[in-house]
Amino acid sequence: MTKAILIALLGLLAACTAVPAYFPQIDDLDRNDRRDYLQYLQALQTPQEVPATVFSTDGQGLGQVSSVGVDSNGDLFVFHRADRPWTAETFEDFKDTLSENFKSPIQKETIYKLNPVTGKVITKLGANFFNVPHGMNFDANDSLWLTDVGRHQVFRMPKGASTPDLILGEQFVPGNDETHFCKPTDVVVASNGQFFVTDGYCNSRVLKFDENGKFLAQWGTQTGDSELTPYTLDIPHSAALVEELDLVCVADRENSRAICYNAGVTSNRKVGEYNRTIVHRGEMGKVFSIYFNKAEKELVAAGEISTVPYVDRGELEFLPRAFTYSLDGRNLQQWAPITLSIAQDGPSLIHDLCTSKDGQEFFLGDVMQQKIFKYTKVTAPVIG
Numbered sequence: 001m002t003k004a005i006l007i008a009l010l011g012l013l014a015a016c017t018a019v020p021a022y023f024p025q026i027d028d029l030d031r032n033d034r035r036d037y038l039q040y041l042q043a044l045q046t047p048q049e050v051p052a053t054v055f056s057t058d059g060q061g062l063g064q065v066s067s068v069g070v071d072s073n074g075d076l077f078v079f080h081r082a083d084r085p086w087t088a089e090t091f092e093d094f095k096d097t098l099s100e101n102f103k104s105p106i107q108k109e110t111i112y113k114l115n116p117v118t119g120k121v122i123t124k125l126g127a128n129f130f131n132v133p134h135g136m137n138f139d140a141n142d143s144l145w146l147t148d149v150g151r152h153q154v155f156r157m158p159k160g161a162s163t164p165d166l167i168l169g170e171q172f173v174p175g176n177d178e179t180h181f182c183k184p185t186d187v188v189v190a191s192n193g194q195f196f197v198t199d200g201y202c203n204s205r206v207l208k209f210d211e212n213g214k215f216l217a218q219w220g221t222q223t224g225d226s227e228l229t230p231y232t233l234d235i236p237h238s239a240a241l242v243e244e245l246d247l248v249c250v251a252d253r254e255n256s257r258a259i260c261y262n263a264g265v266t267s268n269r270k271v272g273e274y275n276r277t278i279v280h281r282g283e284m285g286k287v288f289s290i291y292f293n294k295a296e297k298e299l300v301a302a303g304e305i306s307t308v309p310y311v312d313r314g315e316l317e318f319l320p321r322a323f324t325y326s327l328d329g330r331n332l333q334q335w336a337p338i339t340l341s342i343a344q345d346g347p348s349l350i351h352d353l354c355t356s357k358d359g360q361e362f363f364l365g366d367v368m369q370q371k372i373f374k375y376t377k378v379t380a381p382v383i384g
């Protein structure tokens with residue numbers, strides 16, 4: 001369907017039916033949201049260039065999709081919350097401690113291995129262990145690294161195993177020292193085994209450990225009322241490693257940006273020192289996920305565009321919510337807008353994303369619609 005037809009159809013829809021509650025009118029937004037939105041629109045320079053070939057995992061028991069990853073074989077993994085969504089009751093008084101009622105682990109499997117072509121489940125694991133699944137990535141040995149914000153812990157699960165062989169943090173005990181986390185969001189592992197943890201919802205820091213789990217370094221402080229610096233963070237939510245540049249890049253979610261720091265993995269540069277900003281404030285909404293597409297040497301980020309689809313003067317706007325950046329921070333492509341068919345299934349939020357082994361496909365995990373969308377890369381024509 002061409003864009004023109006789609007817009008005509010939507011005009012008709014807007015004229016005939018009440019616009020659903022999640023399509024806000026620009027006048028309904030408060031001043032801050034409106035400013036963010038307008039800034040965001042200004043930042044849009046290229047049209048959406050990556051058409052969706054959406055693949056959905058409906059009907060296979062996926063709960064809130066928290067994370068997606070691809071192993072060295074190219075299989076797609078999803079870490080999800082099965083029949084136990086994260087709700088307002090999950091933590092005591094909206095604070096850091098898991099509520100008593102949620103301290104028994106999710107009984108169902110929280111990790112699925114999926115066929116990356118069909119989306120069908122190959123195997124399921126991770127039953128009776130996790131409380132509030134959050135981040136997931138693979139290391140060079142195909143071990144799964146996972147974080148659980150309810151348990152306040154980080155885990156390594158060797159390939160083929162169903163229990164972890166390394167656990168960091170103290171179960172159910174939030175903290176901010178070298179052996180405690182507070183709702184840790186993500187973990188990424190370098191090829192030499194050193195790893196980084198973004199911590200998290202209640203701490204505002206990034207930690208580095210050696211290959212045995214020994215603490216090496218940390219940086220980041222809470223974003224207070226004072227000026228925003230590269231070291232003031234507000235929910236570091238996702239991390240990506242770019243080893244060829246010795247960078248660890250962090251999605252600073254609530255500050256709507258993504259920043260790279262020296263990783264100290266492949267160079268002698270001091271770990272945790274600011275190196276560059278990839279996603280600037282105002283470029284997209286809150287940045288939920290950042291991922292290094294190794295095969296294509298590009299960074300991919302997913303943002304929350306809380307106000308889309310969006311009706312402005314009777315016209316529905318489709319805003320991209322996934323962005324591709326070159327390693328020097330140039331915004332290359334903007335894609336994955338909410339479409340009418342996505343919106344019809346209710347609110348949608350991309351919580352994590354990853355790419356296929358060959359770097360030509362993107363998997364986007366939707367925490368609200370509880371499924372995964374697959375997009376295929378389109379190479380922009382070379383100009384000149």
Ligand SMILES: *[C@@H]1O[C@H](CO)[C@@H](O)[C@H](O)[C@H]1NC(C)=O
Nearest residue numbers: 139140141190191192193211
């Ligand atoms: C992979 O396993 C080998 C052998 O156990 C180990 O020496 C290496 O550090 C591991 N790599 C990572 C990234 O953990």
Ligand SMILES: *[C@@H]1O[C@H](CO)[C@@H](O)[C@H](O)[C@H]1NC(C)=O
Nearest residue numbers: 244245246262269273274275
């Ligand atoms: C940032 O990273 C690049 C690529 O690794 C490196 O050449 C440069 O020296 C770094 N800059 C700083 C200020 O650390």
